[in-house]
Amino acid sequence: MSRVNFGAKPLMYPQPVLIIATYDENGVPNAMNAAWGITTDFKEITISLSEHKTTDNLAKRGAFTVSLATEDQVIPCDYVGIESGRKVPDKFEKAGFHATKSEFVDAPLIDELPVALECKVKSFEDGILIGEIVNVSADESVVTDGAVDITKVKPISFDPFCNAYYGIGEKVGNAFKDGAKLK
Numbered sequence: 001m002s003r004v005n006f007g008a009k010p011l012m013y014p015q016p017v018l019i020i021a022t023y024d025e026n027g028v029p030n031a032m033n034a035a036w037g038i039t040t041d042f043k044e045i046t047i048s049l050s051e052h053k054t055t056d057n058l059a060k061r062g063a064f065t066v067s068l069a070t071e072d073q074v075i076p077c078d079y080v081g082i083e084s085g086r087k088v089p090d091k092f093e094k095a096g097f098h099a100t101k102s103e104f105v106d107a108p109l110i111d112e113l114p115v116a117l118e119c120k121v122k123s124f125e126d127g128i129l130i131g132e133i134v135n136v137s138a139d140e141s142v143v144t145d146g147a148v149d150i151t152k153v154k155p156i157s158f159d160p161f162c163n164a165y166y167g168i169g170e171k172v173g174n175a176f177k178d179g180a181k182l183k
Contacts, residue, residue: 006161009160010036011161012160013159014157015157016035016038016069016155017069017156018034018037018066018068018069019032019033019066019069020065021064021099022063022064023057023061023106023107023108024053025057028092029108030053030054030085030091030092031054031091031097032052032081033081034047034048034049034081035160043133045066045131045133046131047128047131049124049127049128052084052085053085053086056086058124058129061106062106062121063118063119063120063121065102065108065118065119066116066131067115068113068114069113069155069165070114070153070154071154071155071156071167072154073112073113074156076096076112077156078165079095092108096112097112098110098111099111102135102137104118104134105118105120105135107119114139114152115136115137115148115153115155117133117135118137120134138153150168154167154168155167
C-alpha cells in the first residue's frame with residue numbers, strides 16, 4: 001500500500017455537522033455551523049469554536065442547543081456557517097429557521113432540525129466549549145418504536161478533505177454484538 005501525506009490537519013471521518021443555536025441579550029435567536037464537536041461523556045459535549053456572535057451569546061446566556069444538520073436542510077445549515085451573525089443580525093430568519101424556546105435551557109430549538117442536544121455552558125476557555133447535556137429532544141416524526149431513527153433524521157457529515165457534505169449510508173453492522181463473533 002502506498003500512502004499520501006497531507007500534513008498535520010484536522011482531517012478525519014466522520015465529522016458531524018452541528019448547528020449551535022443561542023439567544024442574544026435581546027432574545028433574538030442565532031445559529032452557527034460547527035464541525036469540530038463530539039460527545040465527551042454521558043452528559044457532555046465538547047466543541048472547538050473561535051470567536052463568533054454565538055460565543056458572545058454563550059457568555060451572556062450560559063446555554064445553547066446543538067442540532068444535527070440534515071440532508072433536507074443542507075442549504076440553510078451551510079448558510080449559518082458562512083454568514084456572520086455580527087454582520088447579519090437576522091441570519092437565523094434569513095436561513096428560514098424558526099425557533100421554539102427550550103423548556104430545559106435558555107436557548108432556542110430549531111424547528112426545522114429534528115434532533116437537538118439542549119445544553120448549559122460548563123466552560124468556555126481557549127476556544128473549547130464544554131456543555132452539560134441537560135436534555136436530548138427529537139421531533140416525533142423521526143422516532144420509531146421509542147428511538148430516534150437515523151433514516152428519518154438523515155443527518156449529514158462534513159468531508160474536510162473536499163469541503164463537502166455527505167449523507168449517512170446504509171447500516172453495516174450491530175454495535176456491541178457483531179464483534180462477539182470473534183470471542
